[in-house]
Amino acid sequence: MNDSSRQDLAFLRGMTGRRLGRRDALRLTGLSAAGLALAACGVQGKSVARPTSSAQVESEVDKYWSGKVKNGHIDFANWPLYMDPKLPELKEFTKRTGITVNHKEVIQETTSWYAKIQPQLAAGQSIDYDVMIVTNSFQLTQLIKLGYLAPLDHAQLPNFAENVGERYKNEAFDPGNVFTVPYASGMTGIAYNPKYVDTPPTSYAALWDPKYKGKVGMMADSQEIANFGMFALGIDPDKSTLADWEKAAAKLEEQRDSGIVRKYYDQSYIDPLAKGDIWITQAWSGDIFQKNLSDGTDLKFVIPDEGATIWTDNFMIPKTAANPVDAIMMIDFFYEPAIAASLTEYINYVTPVPAAKEIIVEKAAKASGEDKKTLDMIASSPLVFPSEDDYAKLRTYVTFADSEEHKKFESVFQPITTS
Amino acid sequence: MSRRLRAALTPYALIFPGGIWLAIFFVVPMVVMLSLSLQSGSVEEGYAFAWNWHSYADGLSNYHDQIIRSVIYGLASTVIQIIIGFPVAYWIAFKGGKHKSLYLFLLLLPFLVSFVLRTISWQFMLSDNGILLGPLKSLGLLPEGFRVLATPYAVIGGLAYNFLPFMVLPMYVALERIDPRVLEAAQDLYASRFQTFLRVVLPLSLPGVFAGVLMTFVPATSDYVNASVLGGTNTTMIGNVIQNQYLVTQDYPTASALSFTLMALLLVGIFAYAKALGTEDVLEVAAR
Numbered sequence: 240m241n242d243s244s245r246q247d248l249a250f251l252r253g254m255t256g257r258r259l260g261r262r263d264a265l266r267l268t269g270l271s272a273a274g275l276a277l278a279a280c281g282v283q284g285k286s287v288a289r290p291t292s293s294a295q296v297e298s299e300v301d302k303y304w305s306g307k308v309k310n311g312h313i314d315f316a317n318w319p320l321y322m323d324p325k326l327p328e329l330k331e332f333t334k335r336t337g338i339t340v341n342h343k344e345v346i347q348e349t350t351s352w353y354a355k356i357q358p359q360l361a362a363g364q365s366i367d368y369d370v371m372i373v374t375n376s377f378q379l380t381q382l383i384k385l386g387y388l389a390p391l392d393h394a395q396l397p398n399f400a401e402n403v404g405e406r407y408k409n410e411a412f413d414p415g416n417v418f419t420v421p422y423a424s425g426m427t428g429i430a431y432n433p434k435y436v437d438t439p440p441t442s443y444a445a446l447w448d449p450k451y452k453g454k455v456g457m458m459a460d461s462q463e464i465a466n467f468g469m470f471a472l473g474i475d476p477d478k479s480t481l482a483d484w485e486k487a488a489a490k491l492e493e494q495r496d497s498g499i500v501r502k503y504y505d506q507s508y509i510d511p512l513a514k515g516d517i518w519i520t521q522a523w524s525g526d527i528f529q530k531n532l533s534d535g536t537d538l539k540f541v542i543p544d545e546g547a548t549i550w551t552d553n554f555m556i557p558k559t560a561a562n563p564v565d566a567i568m569m570i571d572f573f574y575e576p577a578i579a580a581s582l583t584e585y586i587n588y589v590t591p592v593p594a595a596k597e598i599i600v601e602k603a604a605k606a607s608g609e610d611k612k613t614l615d616m617i618a619s620s621p622l623v624f625p626s627e628d629d630y631a632k633l634r635t636y637v638t639f640a641d642s643e644e645h646k647k648f649e650s651v652f653q654p655i656t657t658s
Numbered sequence: 659m660s661r662r663l664r665a666a667l668t669p670y671a672l673i674f675p676g677g678i679w680l681a682i683f684f685v686v687p688m689v690v691m692l693s694l695s696l697q698s699g700s701v702e703e704g705y706a707f708a709w710n711w712h713s714y715a716d717g718l719s720n721y722h723d724q725i726i727r728s729v730i731y732g733l734a735s736t737v738i739q740i741i742i743g744f745p746v747a748y749w750i751a752f753k754g755g756k757h758k759s760l761y762l763f764l765l766l767l768p769f770l771v772s773f774v775l776r777t778i779s780w781q782f783m784l785s786d787n788g789i790l791l792g793p794l795k796s797l798g799l800l801p802e803g804f805r806v807l808a809t810p811y812a813v814i815g816g817l818a819y820n821f822l823p824f825m826v827l828p829m830y831v832a833l834e835r836i837d838p839r840v841l842e843a844a845q846d847l848y849a850s851r852f853q854t855f856l857r858v859v860l861p862l863s864l865p866g867v868f869a870g871v872l873m874t875f876v877p878a879t880s881d882y883v884n885a886s887v888l889g890g891t892n893t894t895m896i897g898n899v900i901q902n903q904y905l906v907t908q909d910y911p912t913a914s915a916l917s918f919t920l921m922a923l924l925l926v927g928i929f930a931y932a933k934a935l936g937t938e939d940v941l942e943v944a945a946r
Contacts, residue, residue: 354904495892
């Protein structure tokens with residue numbers, strides 16, 4: 240949910256775009272014509288060409304990192320429940336390096352977070368965070384395109400090079416990991432409450448089944464529903480076209496208009512699922528796993544036969560960060576297998592460090608009772624460590640060429656959820 | 659400074675802080691929004707001013723359903739609030755005795771809790787198998803598939819609940835000001851209690867009702883929290899659409915155009931309403 244405080248002054252300030260220069264200010268005070276005042280409020284955007292050759296990348300990296308020094312502090316913007324609240328990993332990091340970390344759970348949603356930081360970044364100001372976690376999305380692509388992110392110096396990321404699985408290097412949204420490196424990945428699939436759903440669903444058709452009328456939850460996010468509509472029709476979202484989107488939209492509209500969908504949710508679908516307000520829903524893998532572990536519920540998550548979506552949350556450093564050297568040290572620290580394992584044990588999302596699995600298996604062998612059960616569950620869960628077969632069924636979000644295409648996409652799918 | 663000059667300047671000095679505040683936080687954003695609504699471009703290329711009236715036409719043609727729905731929800735919730743609120747205001751004003759302020763405080767007490775939290779607490783109360791519907795269903799008084807959440811009724815109910823004090827307070831103020839001697843006079847002239855109410859109390863309370871309607875109908879119509887927390891499919895209000903256009907699509911021109919359309923609609927509605935009630939000066943009544 241978005242509370243109104245998010246649309247704060249920074250946002251309005253951003254709408255006015257560039258700072259008023261002296262001449263502009265004079266012109267404004269004159270207010271010779273109302274039209275002039277109106278025109279002064281343009282919103283600036285500046286697309287920056289992505290460095291194409293490796294030499295270009297290198298020179299960008301050198302330019303950014305030369306003269307930057309360690310300052311002993313990091314401000315870290317993360318999502319809620321995306322790290323053990325006792326912060327064991329960060330404490331270990333501080334113990335080893337002396338760098339203190341101020342970890343804030345301030346990101347609730349990619350879109351609203353982007354809307355919040357974009358004005359400051361556009362004005363070349365600090366957003367008060369040195370490192371943040373953003374999901375691959377249209378907004379992430381924009382952060383890169385508009386030149387808001389620091390190019391990463393891979394010489395300072397030895398653990399990344401050594402420990403991260405090939406699959407998580409070179410992702411389509413940031414080839415060569417020039418600006419981003421993965422934090423964790425997750426899947427969007429179907430979750431259900433076995434108290435009400437007796438036959439485990441294996442296909443997207445279950446979400447269109449009239450016997451669950453009024454008890455089906457879908458997500459409000461256009462990308463998520465779009466993918467589900469396409470999977471249900473056997474279309475590969477990676478290769479989809481405008482015509483495919485329209486077909487998927489029609490399918491989703493049919494589902495809504497026949498009263499099957501109860502509501503389009505943000506992350507708030509979990510409680511209604513546990514309470515029985517909805518019986519079967521679109522869901523993110525880690526959410527269901529976490530809910531079961533923390534509240535003792537018995538919710539189930541399945542990856543349907545047609546396939547599912549995989550997304551990646553990524554570390555990135557805003558160009559205007561005050562402490563980039565400290566930030567990149569911390570990022571690399573998270574790729575130590577032991578640290579990755581410890582993080583995974585809490586968040587239950589897919590780790591980009593495959594070696595973490597062995598560590599968890601070893602730990603499980605030494606543990607006993609409830610702990611052992613939990614650790615075994617994590618190590619054997621396809622939601623945390625997907626097999627090659629699982630990966631073969633996973634697809635990514637639609638990547639947009641430009642904002643025009645994104646607008647088109649939204650105009651096809653948004654009317655479904657904002658009916 | 660002569661006394662005369664000072665006397666002449668005093669009103670301006672008094673209005674200065676408020677005026678500056680309004681200029682910075684109301685007029686400037688309005689101009690910015692108006693400008694935005696007429697711009698064209700994209701997030702990457704930037705938006706430039708272009709007298710682009712398209713956004714208004716597009717907004718209206720794509721979202722007229724949501725606009726109409728918002729007005730209907732706003733009206734429905736306002737009517738409910740009058741029906742619930744008037745007896746409360748009447749009772750506190752005439753029967754509250756020396757505890758009047760205590761009752762008013764009790765009325766406001768729930769509103770010390772955050773707006774969003776209050777709305778979410780409705781989710782718990784009204785959940786399909788929750789504390790309210792669960793027992794009724796197991797007693798067989800309600801069919802298994804019955805639900806309140808994710809329906810228009812939940813949204814309208816939430817709106818009525820959330821804005822109720824803004825309806826009760828002005829009505830209370832109007833009722834409280836009624837001179838008891840007027841009521842005595844009515845009785846002296848052999849009016850029955852019902853006639854007294856209908857011909858004396860009710861007309862005298864109308865300015866309060868009028869102000870209450872202004873203070874609840876406008877925010878209820880543009881609200882987006884209730885629809886997103888308590889609504890389901892086909893309950894989206896125009897506030898949700900505007901929020902979506904700003905934050906998700908980042909189509910600032912359409913979002914601004916929709917905001918202005920909504921504002922214009924509400925203004926026209928309010929003035930028509932004032933005319934119909936025979937109150938020429940809307941703002942003075944609202945301030946009373």
